Amino acid sequence: MRKKTIEDYVELIYVLEKKKNKVHTNDVANILSISPASVTETFQKLSDEDYIIYEKYSGVRLTTKGKKIAVETKRKHDTLKSFLMILGVSEDIADEDACKIEHITNPETMKRFTKFVEFVKKINQEPKWLTRFRHYYSTGEYLPCTIEENNGKKSTKNQI
Amino acid sequence: MRKKTIEDYVELIYVLEKKKNKVHTNDVANILSISPASVTETFQKLSDEDYIIYEKYSGVRLTTKGKKIAVETKRKHDTLKSFLMILGVSEDIADEDACKIEHITNPETMKRFTKFVEFVKKINQEPKWLTRFRHYYSTGEYLPCTIEENNGKKSTKNQI
DNA sequence: TTCGATTTTTAGGTATGCCTAAATATAGTA
DNA sequence: TACTATATTTAGGCATACCTAAAAATCGAA
Numbered sequence: 001m002r003k004k005t006i007e008d009y010v011e012l013i014y015v016l017e018k019k020k021n022k023v024h025t026n027d028v029a030n031i032l033s034i035s036p037a038s039v040t041e042t043f044q045k046l047s048d049e050d051y052i053i054y055e056k057y058s059g060v061r062l063t064t065k066g067k068k069i070a071v072e073t074k075r076k077h078d079t080l081k082s083f084l085m086i087l088g089v090s091e092d093i094a095d096e097d098a099c100k101i102e103h104i105t106n107p108e109t110m111k112r113f114t115k116f117v118e119f120v121k122k123i124n125q126e127p128k129w130l131t132r133f134r135h136y137y138s139t140g141e142y143l144p145c146t147i148e149e150n151n152g153k154k155s156t157k158n159q160i
Numbered sequence: 161m162r163k164k165t166i167e168d169y170v171e172l173i174y175v176l177e178k179k180k181n182k183v184h185t186n187d188v189a190n191i192l193s194i195s196p197a198s199v200t201e202t203f204q205k206l207s208d209e210d211y212i213i214y215e216k217y218s219g220v221r222l223t224t225k226g227k228k229i230a231v232e233t234k235r236k237h238d239t240l241k242s243f244l245m246i247l248g249v250s251e252d253i254a255d256e257d258a259c260k261i262e263h264i265t266n267p268e269t270m271k272r273f274t275k276f277v278e279f280v281k282k283i284n285q286e287p288k289w290l291t292r293f294r295h296y297y298s299t300g301e302y303l304p305c306t307i308e309e310n311n312g313k314k315s316t317k318n319q320i
Numbered sequence: 321t322t323c324g325a326t327t328t329t330t331a332g333g334t335a336t337g338c339c340t341a342a343a344t345a346t347a348g349t350a
Numbered sequence: 351t352a353c354t355a356t357a358t359t360t361a362g363g364c365a366t367a368c369c370t371a372a373a374a375a376t377c378g379a380a
Contacts, residue, residue: 003336003337004337024357024358025359026356026357034338034339035338036358036359037341037358037360038338040359041337041359042337044359056345056358056359057345057346057357057358057359084269084272087269087273088272089266093266096266097265097266097269100264100265101261101265104257104260104261104264105257105260106257108249108250108253109249109253109254109257112244112247112249112297115296115297116247118296119292119296122302129287129289132279133275133276133279136275136278136279136282137272137275137279163366163367163368164367184327184328185327185328185329186326194367194368195368195369195370196327196328196329197328197329197331197368197369198368199328200328200329200330201329216329216375217329217374217375322379323379323380324379325376325379326377326378327376328374328375328376329372329373329375330372330374331370331372331373332371332372333368333369333370333371334368334370335367335368335369336365336366337366338365338366339362339364339365340361340363340364341360341362342359342360342361343360343361344357344358344359344360345356345359346356346357346358347354347355347357348354348355349352349353349354350351350353350354
């Protein structure tokens with residue numbers, strides 16, 4: 001796997017803190033699939049830079065600064081995951097890709113994604129255009145938007 | 161800037177080859193904003209791994225293998241850029257973000273993006289739902305889809 | 321056709337994020 | 351409480367992608 005960023009660490013610590021109070025070297029090492037020794041090194045670095053409070057052998061907690069980054073990153077992650085799933089990406093892959101994309105996108109791009117997710121979720125059902133997209137994705141067939149007229153017949157007059 | 165991948169190099173060489181026949185150390189160094197010495201190192205590595213044909217002091221060309229990667233990467237780049245621009249991201253930022261995202265997304269995700277771009281571009285005008293999305297983005301106001309009925313009046317009955 | 325300017329390569333160095341092995345601290349149980 | 355198992359840290363090492371300075375090759379103009 002790619003090298004881990006500060007954001008990866010604080011986001012993970014943030015998630016684990018909800019369950020465990022203190023987050024330990026081994027917890028992080030197992031999840032990130034790296035050696036505990038490497039986690040210790042990074043804890044020292046994150047502590048120097050004031051993202052976490054770290055005392056040897058006793059686990060870590062986020063500082064205010066660390067928590068801020070964590071919350072922002074988690075929010076980006078969740079938005080990206082929703083965004084990808086709206087397009088039909090499976091949950092596992094959406095989660096993986098969100099993990100990678102969350103660290104690199106421009107704030108403008110991120111804002112577009114956020115608004116897009118909001119836009120799609122404004123109404124309770126799946127929007128018709130999205131249903132048509134899914135149909136196009138799986139069959140290759142492009143259906144024009146058919147509209148239920150008052151008389152119950154369909155029309156292709158007003159394509160949307 | 162982040163460390164450059166093999167894909168970054170071959171994609172750039174591919175683009176430059178169209179104009180220059182042979183691509184030189186300095187061309188690449190300037191564009192990637194790294195020292196010519198570093199480019200030489202990477203050329204040696206890419207040559208060892210059969211992505212480019214490299215002879216000292218004489219520039220490089222892509223091999224078949226290198227060109228294949230380059231074309232794939234460029235296609236991903238172009239698709240991502242279009243995708244982001246459809247959502248309203250400005251061209252410059254779309255280009256930058258495409259550069260980063262192109263290296264990391266799962267093929268499934270990439271396929272969804274590709275199909276989405278196709279879907280939107282199937283018809284000549286901007287789809288109505290997309291117009292409504294842009295409106296929502298810039299004003300925060302969620303307009304339900306209004307349909308021109310045969311009698312010329314608008315209705316919000318059939319929301320799409 | 322030679323010589324100065326430019327390009328490219330080589331040599332040597334730095335920072336970082338990972339590793340393993342060994343040392344040390346802590347925790348749980350007898 | 352003491353001992354063993356587990357968790358953590360330290361020490362030393364490796365690979366990589368960058369760097370600068372200096373050497374070497376090439377180019378182009380007089």
